[in-house]
Amino acid sequence: DAGVIQSPRHEVTEMGQEVTLRCKPISGHDYLFWYRQTMMRGLELLIYFNNNVPIDDSGMPEDRFSAKMPNASFSTLKIQPSEPRDSAVYFCASSFYGGPVNTGELFFGEGSRLTVL
């Protein structure tokens, strides 16, 4: 299996622009998570899905952030409009039946490094 695939790996944009990050989870996995990593705050859970349905989006910073999972093999995280404080590495992770509570393992992508100027 190719693992969790994220794109783009790097994105540099200007303040006010729309940013879309993409994720392809591992085939057969039924949970998908979006995390954000910064030096100051570490790894924060933004939102997670089970069977394509958003379960908990309490970590989404504000209305500028939105996430969708239209099917089992694709998810997007969108920031509109982007701000310099959104600069971070955004990770997507997936896991299979029972989620991390049962299996204990999230499979992470390599991350999308976002820089907002």
Added chain:
Amino acid sequence: GEDVEQSLFLSVREGDSSVINCTYTDSSSTYLYWYKQEPGAGLQLLTYIFSNMDMKQDQRLTVLLNKKDKHLSLRIADTQTGDSAIYFCAESISNTDKLIFGTGTRLQVFP
């Protein structure tokens, strides 16, 4: 609230043991985990411990769990330069499928 705390940095000499500590908040967590992040990469599961265990050993890794103090530690024996990475402690939040991570401890191993 949900919070996992770790120290930010640890520096050790090659061949010595490393001990990375973590405190967590959810006393009902079923599992506690250690993940490793190498430069420019995502996190990978290193090991985990079930909450009814006190200790788990896996080759050079030893995990100790003190449920009373909500304290988790990871000991790496005979630390090698290849062990240099960021190590994240994580707890599963009871009654959810959420996994909450600490800030990560950056381990630097010098010759």
